[in-house]
Structure formats: C-alpha cells, structure tokens
Amino acid sequence: MTELNSKIPAGPLAEKWSNHKAHIGVVSPANKKKLDIIVVGTGLAGGSASASLAELGYNVMAFCYQDSPRRAHSIAAQGGINAAKNYTNDNDSVFRLFYETIKGGDYRAREANVYRLAEVSNNIIDQCVAQGVPFARDYGGLLANRSFGGALVSRTFYARGQTGQQLLLGCYGAMNRQVAKGKVKVYNRHEVLDIVLVDGKARGVIARNLVTGKIERFGAHAVVLATGGYGNVFFLSTNAMGCNGSAAWQAYKRGAMFGNPCFVQIHPTCIPVHGDQQSKLTLMSESLRNDGRVWVPKKIEDAKKLQKGELNPNDIPDEDRDFYLERRYPAFGNLVPRDVASRAAKERCDAGFGVNNTGKAVFLDFKYAIKEMGEDVIRERYGNLFQMYEKITAVDPYHNPMMIYPAIHYSMGGLWVDYNLMTTIPGLYAIGECNFSDHGANRLGASALMQGLADGYFILPYTIGDYLAHEIQTPRIKTNTKEFDEAEKHVTERLRRLYDIKGTKSPDHFHKQLGHIMWEYVGMAREKAGLEKAIKMIADLKAEFYKDLRVTGEFTAMNNELEKAGRVADFLEIADLMARDALNRNESCGGHLRVESMTEEGEAKRDDEHYAYVSVWEYKGENQEPEMHKEPLVFENVKLSQRSYK
Amino acid sequence: MADKILKELTLKIWRQKDAKSKGGFETYKIHNVSTGSSFLEMLDILNEQLVSENKEPVAFDHDCREGICGTCSLFIDGRAHGPDDDVTTCQLHMRRFEDGATITIEPWRCGAFPVIKDLIVDRSAYDKILQAGGYVSVNTGGVPDGNAIPIPKHKADEAMDAAACIGCGACAATCKNSSAMLFVAAKVSQLALLPQGKAEAARRAKAMVAKMDELGFGNCTNTGACESECPKSVSIEHIARLNREFLKAKFKD
Numbered sequence: 001m002t003e004l005n006s007k008i009p010a011g012p013l014a015e016k017w018s019n020h021k022a023h024i025g026v027v028s029p030a031n032k033k034k035l036d037i038i039v040v041g042t043g044l045a046g047g048s049a050s051a052s053l054a055e056l057g058y059n060v061m062a063f064c065y066q067d068s069p070r071r072a073h074s075i076a077a078q079g080g081i082n083a084a085k086n087y088t089n090d091n092d093s094v095f096r097l098f099y100e101t102i103k104g105g106d107y108r109a110r111e112a113n114v115y116r117l118a119e120v121s122n123n124i125i126d127q128c129v130a131q132g133v134p135f136a137r138d139y140g141g142l143l144a145n146r147s148f149g150g151a152l153v154s155r156t157f158y159a160r161g162q163t164g165q166q167l168l169l170g171c172y173g174a175m176n177r178q179v180a181k182g183k184v185k186v187y188n189r190h191e192v193l194d195i196v197l198v199d200g201k202a203r204g205v206i207a208r209n210l211v212t213g214k215i216e217r218f219g220a221h222a223v224v225l226a227t228g229g230y231g232n233v234f235f236l237s238t239n240a241m242g243c244n245g246s247a248a249w250q251a252y253k254r255g256a257m258f259g260n261p262c263f264v265q266i267h268p269t270c271i272p273v274h275g276d277q278q279s280k281l282t283l284m285s286e287s288l289r290n291d292g293r294v295w296v297p298k299k300i301e302d303a304k305k306l307q308k309g310e311l312n313p314n315d316i317p318d319e320d321r322d323f324y325l326e327r328r329y330p331a332f333g334n335l336v337p338r339d340v341a342s343r344a345a346k347e348r349c350d351a352g353f354g355v356n357n358t359g360k361a362v363f364l365d366f367k368y369a370i371k372e373m374g375e376d377v378i379r380e381r382y383g384n385l386f387q388m389y390e391k392i393t394a395v396d397p398y399h400n401p402m403m404i405y406p407a408i409h410y411s412m413g414g415l416w417v418d419y420n421l422m423t424t425i426p427g428l429y430a431i432g433e434c435n436f437s438d439h440g441a442n443r444l445g446a447s448a449l450m451q452g453l454a455d456g457y458f459i460l461p462y463t464i465g466d467y468l469a470h471e472i473q474t475p476r477i478k479t480n481t482k483e484f485d486e487a488e489k490h491v492t493e494r495l496r497r498l499y500d501i502k503g504t505k506s507p508d509h510f511h512k513q514l515g516h517i518m519w520e521y522v523g524m525a526r527e528k529a530g531l532e533k534a535i536k537m538i539a540d541l542k543a544e545f546y547k548d549l550r551v552t553g554e555f556t557a558m559n560n561e562l563e564k565a566g567r568v569a570d571f572l573e574i575a576d577l578m579a580r581d582a583l584n585r586n587e588s589c590g591g592h593l594r595v596e597s598m599t600e601e602g603e604a605k606r607d608d609e610h611y612a613y614v615s616v617w618e619y620k621g622e623n624q625e626p627e628m629h630k631e632p633l634v635f636e637n638v639k640l641s642q643r644s645y646k
Numbered sequence: 647m648a649d650k651i652l653k654e655l656t657l658k659i660w661r662q663k664d665a666k667s668k669g670g671f672e673t674y675k676i677h678n679v680s681t682g683s684s685f686l687e688m689l690d691i692l693n694e695q696l697v698s699e700n701k702e703p704v705a706f707d708h709d710c711r712e713g714i715c716g717t718c719s720l721f722i723d724g725r726a727h728g729p730d731d732d733v734t735t736c737q738l739h740m741r742r743f744e745d746g747a748t749i750t751i752e753p754w755r756c757g758a759f760p761v762i763k764d765l766i767v768d769r770s771a772y773d774k775i776l777q778a779g780g781y782v783s784v785n786t787g788g789v790p791d792g793n794a795i796p797i798p799k800h801k802a803d804e805a806m807d808a809a810a811c812i813g814c815g816a817c818a819a820t821c822k823n824s825s826a827m828l829f830v831a832a833k834v835s836q837l838a839l840l841p842q843g844k845a846e847a848a849r850r851a852k853a854m855v856a857k858m859d860e861l862g863f864g865n866c867t868n869t870g871a872c873e874s875e876c877p878k879s880v881s882i883e884h885i886a887r888l889n890r891e892f893l894k895a896k897f898k899d
Contacts, residue, residue: 068813071710126789127784137802274682277691391737392684506697
C-alpha cells in the first residue's frame with residue numbers, strides 16, 4: 001500500500017508556509033529551460049499555473065477540451081473572490097479568513113492548507129489588479145467589497161456578476177503572453193484520457209484530438225491536473241456541459257488516491273428545473289442573498305394556490321410570508337452557508353410550502369431592497385444576473401420575486417494531495433477544484449476562485465520546484481517507449497469497446513438515468529438503505545450501458561457522441577465511489593447529510609469522535625472493492641464545535 | 647410563466663462532414679418542444695431523435711449554457727445568436743418561436759473562422775489576436791498593493807463594459823466585411839482605460855490590429871452591425887477609442 005504522508009510542515013501555523021518555502025528545493029533558471037510540464041485544464045487553476053510556470057522558465061504544454069483556454073468553466077463564476085485585505089476595517093485578518101473557511105467546511109479540511117490559502121489570498125487581488133482586471137470600485141477609486149455566506153466581514157472582491165470571467169481573462173492574458181514567447185504551447189480541443197507512468201512517476205499523458213479523433217502522446221517531467229470537478233455525475237448541475245471527471249478518474253485508476261468523494265456542494269440559489277427537456281441548471285449568484293430575502297408562504301393553502309398559478313406572490317402580505325432563514329438563523333439570516341440554506345429550502349418544500357408548479361422552489365425577493373435603495377442600485381449590482389433570470393424564465397425579477405432551488409454546483413472532494421499539492425503518484429499534481437484539499441465538507445462562497453488562483457499563481461510554482469530539483473538530470477521524456485505504447489493501447493481499446501457495443505441508447509440516455517439515481521439517493525439527504533440501493537442501481541445501469549450503448553458517427557473523426565460516451569463511462573464509476581464514501585461516513589457534515597445523524601431541531605450533527613478524518617480511496621482493480629484509508633485531521637488552532645449560525 | 651408545447655418545427659440545418667468536404671442544408675422535423683426549453687435543448691432533442699434513427703447527430707459548439715463562456719455560436723434565421731437581443735444562442739429560448747415555424751440554422755460565415763464540422767467553426771484566430779498583445783505584461787508576484795492605484799469609478803465601469811466581451815465571434819460573423827474590430831477594440835479599450843495598461847498602449851494597438859489584418863479579417867466601415875448583434879452589448883464607442891489609440895501610436899512612429 002502507498003503510504004499517506006500529508007507532509008504538513010512542523011512549527012506554528014502562521015510560520016509553516018514560510019518555513020516550508022525556505023527549505024524546499026529550487027531549480028536554477030538555466031535548468032528550468034530543460035524541464036517540461038503538462039498542465040491539463042485552463043481554468044483559474046490551470047491557466048494561472050501555466051502562465052506562472054512559463055514565466056519561471058519551464059516549458060509548458062496546456063490542454064483543454066474547449067476550443068479556447070478562455071472558455072474553461074471558471075468563466076461562469078459570478079459573485080466574487082475572497083481575500084483578507086481588511087480594506088473595510090471590519091476586523092478581518094488572515095486568521096479570520098482561515099477560521100471561517102475551516103468552520104464553513106465543517107472541520108473537515110486541513111488546518112495548514114487552509115491557513116496558507118488565507119495567507120496568499122491578498123497577493124491574488126494585487127496580481128489581478130496589476131493584470132487590469134476591472135474590479136468594482138467605490139467613488140474614491142478604491143476597491144469595493146461585498147458580503148458572502150458564512151462570513152461576518154465584507155471581504156469579497158467582485159467585477160459585477162462576472163468575477164470568474166474577469167479573473168479567468170486575466171490569467172488567460174498572462175498565458176497568451178507566454179504563448180507569444182513560445183513558453184506555453186496550447187493544445188485546445190484535446191481531451192486527456194490517461195496518465196503515463198514511467199518507473200512509478202508521472203511522465204506524460206495520452207490525449208484524444210477532438211477534431212481529428214486521433215490518439216496522441218505527450219511526455220513531460222511532471223503532470224499537473226487542473227480539470228475541475230465531477231458535479232456532472234448528477235447530469236443536471238451548474239457545471240458546463242463538457243465538465244467531466246475523466247482525467248482525474250484515470251489518474252485514480254493509475255494509483256492516485258481519491259479524497260472525500262462524497263463531498264459535493266449543493267448551491268441554494270439556482271433557477272429551478274422546468275421540465276424533462278432540461279440540459280443544465282443555471283446558478284444565480286450567492287451575492288444576491290446580500291439584498292434578497294428568502295421566503296415561502298406561511299399558509300399551506302397559499303402555497304397550493306401558488307403551485308396552481310392561482311395566486312400572485314406579490315399579493316401575499318408580509319405577515320403571511322415565512323422568512324425561514326431569518327427565523328431559524330437570526331445571526332446570519334439570509335447569508336448562512338450554502339449547505340445550510342439548501343437544506344432549509346428542501347425542508348420547507350418537503351413540508352409542502354414550496355412554490356412553482358413543481359412545488360420545488362422558494363422565493364428570493366428584492367422588493368425590500370428596491371424599496372430601500374431604489375431600482376438603480378440593484379440594477380448596478382446585479383443587472384446581468386437579473387437579465388439572465390428574465391431571459392430564462394420570462395419573469396421580471398425587479399417586480400416579481402425570483403424563484404430558486406438548490407442544485408449541484410461544486411465538488412469539494414477530489415484527488416488526494418499532500419501539502420505540496422502532489423497526489424500519491426510522484427510527479428502528478430492536482431490543483432483547484434480537482435483536488436480535495438481546502439474546502440472540507442462545504443465550500444464558502446467566493447472561495448473557489450481564491451483557491452484556484454492561490455494554487456496556480458502562488459503555491460504550485462514553488463512546490464513543484466521541490467520535485468523538479470531532483471529531475472534536472474532527466475532528459476526530455478521520449479514517447480516511443482513501452483509505457484506510452486501500453487497507455488495508448490489502453491485508451492484506444494477502451495474507446496473501441498464503447499464504440500463497438502452498437503446498442504440502441506445514446507450516452508445522454510444513460511447519463512440522465514445516472515443523474516436521477518444520484519439526486520435521489522446521493523443528493524441532499526442520504527441514508528444507509530438508499531445508498532446501498534444506489535450502489536446496486538449504479539451497477540445495474542453500468543451493466544446495461546456496456547450492453548446497450550449506441551455511439552453514432554466515425555471512430556477516428558470529430559465525434560461528440562464518443563466524447564460523451566467516454567465521460568459517462570467514467571461518471572458511472574465515480575458515482576459508485578461517491579455512494580460508497582457516503583455510506584461509510586455515518587455523520588452529517590457540510591454538504592453531506594446523513595439522515596441517521598441529525599439533532600432534534602433537524603440540524604446536521606457531526607461526529608468528530610469517529611469521522612474527523614479524510615477518507616482516502618485506493619483503486620484495487622476492475623470490479624474489485626476499493627480500499628479506504630484514513631488521513632486523521634488534527635486541529636491545533638481551532639476548537640471543534642457544532643457549527644451554529646443562529 | 648407557463649410553458650407551452652410547440653407541436654412541430656421544421657429545421658433547415660447546415661451539414662458538413664469536415665473542413666474539406668462541401669456542405670449543404672438538410673431538413674428535419676421535430677415535435678413537442680417546450681417553450682421553456684433553450685434553443686440548444688431543442689437541438690439536443692433533435693440529436694436524440696437522430697441517434698434513435700441511427701443517424702449522426704448535428705455537431706454544434708456549446709459548453710456553459712449560461713451565456714458566458716462564448717462557446718456557442720449559430721446563425722439562426724439569418725441572425726447571429728438568433729432573434730432575441732443581448733443573448734447568446736444558449737440563452738435563446740423556444741418561446742421566441744411560433745408553433746409550425748421553419749428555422750434555418752447555419753455556422754458563423756467568416757473566412758477567418760473555417761468550418762470544422764456541421765455548425766462548428768475554428769475561432770482560434772481570436773486567440774492569436776490576443777496573443778499579439780491583449781494583456782498587461784506583468785509576471786506573477788512583485789506587484790503593488792491592489793489599492794495603490796486608485797481608478798475613478800466611471801473609468802473602471804467603462805473598462806468593465808468593454809471587458810464583458812466573451813469572444814464568441816458574432817461581431818466578425820455578422821459584419822459584411824468580416825471585420826473583427828469590435829473584438830479587438832474591446833480589449834484595447836479596456837486596457838487603454840486603465841492605468842495598468844497605459845505603458846504598452848501604443849504597442850498593443852498596433853500589434854493587435856496588424857495581427858487582425860494578417861489573419862484575413864476585413865476593415866471596419868462603421869455599419870454598427872457588430873454592436874447590434876453582440877450578445878454582451880459591447881458598444882462601438884470602443885472602436886472609436888481603438889482608432890484613437892491606433893492613430894496616436896502611428897503618429898509616434
């Protein structure tokens with residue numbers, strides 16, 4: 001068995017990162033030029049890493065399945081990015097950002113990693129400003145802030161409702177500069193389908209050229225996965241259509257262990273499902289909860305009339321509205337963390353008070369904020385989100401309450417990494433959403449952008465040097481070796497197997513079925529019987545998939561159906577691991593609610609005595625049960641307590 | 647708003663095997679599409695139908711399906727991103743169409759964006775233009791504090807208006823001259839408005855315009871078509887700023 005060593009540096013929390021940096025290996029400028037690095041994914045983590053590594057002198061090969069690196073799904077992040085600048089003088093600090101992130105994650109993340117994240121958060125803002133990211137500013141010309149869930153201070157920087165877009169274009173620009181200098185070579189419309197190991201070290205990847213359908217080989221001294229999350233296992237999610245877990249999953253099958261696969265985030269404010277023709281769910285930024293009030297009717301008869309379309313929500317007087325977040329959580333009100341807000345919405349809808357024709361929605365109302373500040377202020381803050389809402393639903397949110405419902409949004413779980421962000425495969429790194437490290441069981445709003453850029457700009461460029469310092473004698477990696485032959489053959493055979501089934505159902509058909517199973521049994525509330533049932537159902541679906549899948553089109557040509565088939569094949573296996581992990585964790589924490597572990601008031605109940613660990617899964621072979629290892633979580637600087645936002 | 651069902655639609659879609667093959671229109675009928683579905687969900691339904699008939703689905707570019715990644719394209723009934731204003735194709739909804747309608751769907755038509763397959767085109771020319779200078783030359787680390795340079799709010803807001811460009815290609819595809827001026831202007835203008843971008847302003851304007859010309863995009867004749875079809879409402883005022891920046895740079899030569 002591979003030994004799990006988190007490599008957390010010794011010493012006081014606030015000095016760990018500085019001490020670590022002072023003692024790790026560094027590659028000289030002359031040697032950096034001789035080293036090649038593959039970065040898979042060009043979102044905030046991959047883009048910032050590619051640019052920063054190339055600036056240092058390494059030769060970078062950057063891969064994305066999209067037609068341009070600029071389209072990675074980080075682009076869709078709306079609300080903002082956190083940093084402990086304390087520009088608002090409201091007593092923010094590195095420690096407070098660290099503490100709120102650990103607490104928000106329900107004490108299931110590593111102290112040392114989260115502290116480092118908070119430490120470098122301020123550098124990120126400086127970097128992005130220097131790149132020309134047009135952050136929102138006050139009339140005095142200085143940077144503006146807003147509040148996000150789970151925080152008692154105002155520390156979120158933003159660029160209207162398009163913060164992810166602007167940050168991504170910032171690092172895409174930095175990357176473009178290195179492309180022009182010949183230090184980054186972009187392989188767009190390429191999907192990485194396997195990791196190549198030579199003598200136990202990651203030395204390259206096998207990718208399918210999505211335009212020609214050809215399988216191609218690429219060698220490098222180290223490989224970085226920045227491939228995002230696996231939320232699309234649920235079919236309907238806020239992820240982009242192409243987001244997938246395939247590269248990370250193949251890494252798992254090659255020996256990289258997977259941490260906390262059951263931790264996925266369900267975002268409370270998404271546009272509700274409208275019908276069975278739906279292909280994806282659209283997020284409405286958490287920032288809206290700064291000014292919108294969440295409510296459902298107090299009277300069940302009003303809810304019924306609303307569901308039938310017999311009542312206009314504007315006609316319900318305030319005294320008949322149940323502002324249930326303000327009622328249950330007076331201290332944080334509408335700004336409780338995402339997992340808490342999602343569960344509270346589900347609780348009201350399950351009790352029959354939900355709205356929309358499905359009964360699966362709650363109101364997010366701006367009437368009060370508009371009355372207080374005027375429509376112009378709201379338009380300036382959220383104009384693009386309101387426009388998006390109106391285009392999708394044909395309802396004007398300035399004059400009617402929005403309807404929202406929780407949806408799958410983010411995966412906190414991911415490839416297990418040590419303090420250096422290296423997986424259990426030497427030379428294979430995982431950064432951004434792709435790894436498991438910083439958000440525990442629940443991610444706070446505006447922290448995904450922070451983590452992606454922290455990893456790519458300020459952490460990986462240092463820690464990868466420690467590994468590569470031992471590789472300066474290694475010549476360019478040749479791809480005409482038996483290891484590359486074997487990996488290419490493996491990829492081709494896997495795709496060929498899918499293509500040759502010649503059944504009757506499309507990849508989407510199976511993907512939707514899988515989504516239903518996952519949402520029902522591995523979604524917002526999980527229990528033993530349901531999880532066991534899900535594992536069985538997933539296995540049956542997988543068997544049917546390999547019997548009745550139909551992939552149309554040509555094998556060696558552009559073929560979207562073949563791409564989808566490969567992704568769904570991997571999602572079926574990821575789903576199984578998620579259900580197993582959820583079954584093992586018989587406690588409620590963050591986004592993971594076990595029905596068996598709740599307080600009398602219906603709040604999630606954590607079990608620190610038995611579950612204060614990262615569950616780390618090791619692949620044991622096709623159709624073998626995976627083995628679970630534990631990385632104990634040690635808290636020396638925060639006191640574990642049941643989270644309360646009351 | 648309650649969704650209705652469109653009982654039948656006729657779709658005339660451009661099909662083209664690959665970059666080298668000759669393409670042509672094919673006609674398809676589909677039934678029972680909800681008005682609450684997006685245009686791309688309607689194409690999903692068509693593709694499911696084609697797969698069930700053992701035919702190859704229509705290839706089209708799409709990803710985020712929330713109007714921000716810029717991947718989706720499509721000329722729908724002669725308009726880039728279809729009949730609705732200020733939206734991308736993925737945010738266009740079927741409530742904009744009548745039951746029984748015939749809808750014509752084509753790829754972007756622009757020499758610098760060659761067709762790869764069916765409705766998918768190659769837009770890497772836009773990446774190349776930005777590689778020529780669409781950035782501020784700063785390395786990671788060693789930059790001043792974010793609040794060290796105050797930027798007047800109206801300048802930051804105007805820069806954000808320009809920076810909203812999603813690089814979808816609608817501007818060049820709509821322009822009768824296949825000009826990419828709005829795309830180039832959006833980036834030049836964003837960085838010209840901000841103090842961070844000033845140092846390289848002259849070089850940037852010249853390099854990006856030269857690259858645009860080299861890649862085969864046409865000249866701007868101020869028809870304004872780009873602005874009216876831009877899903878993010880990027881204004882042609884930014885083209886005026888680009889022209890000023892370009893002339894300023896040329897005078898210095």
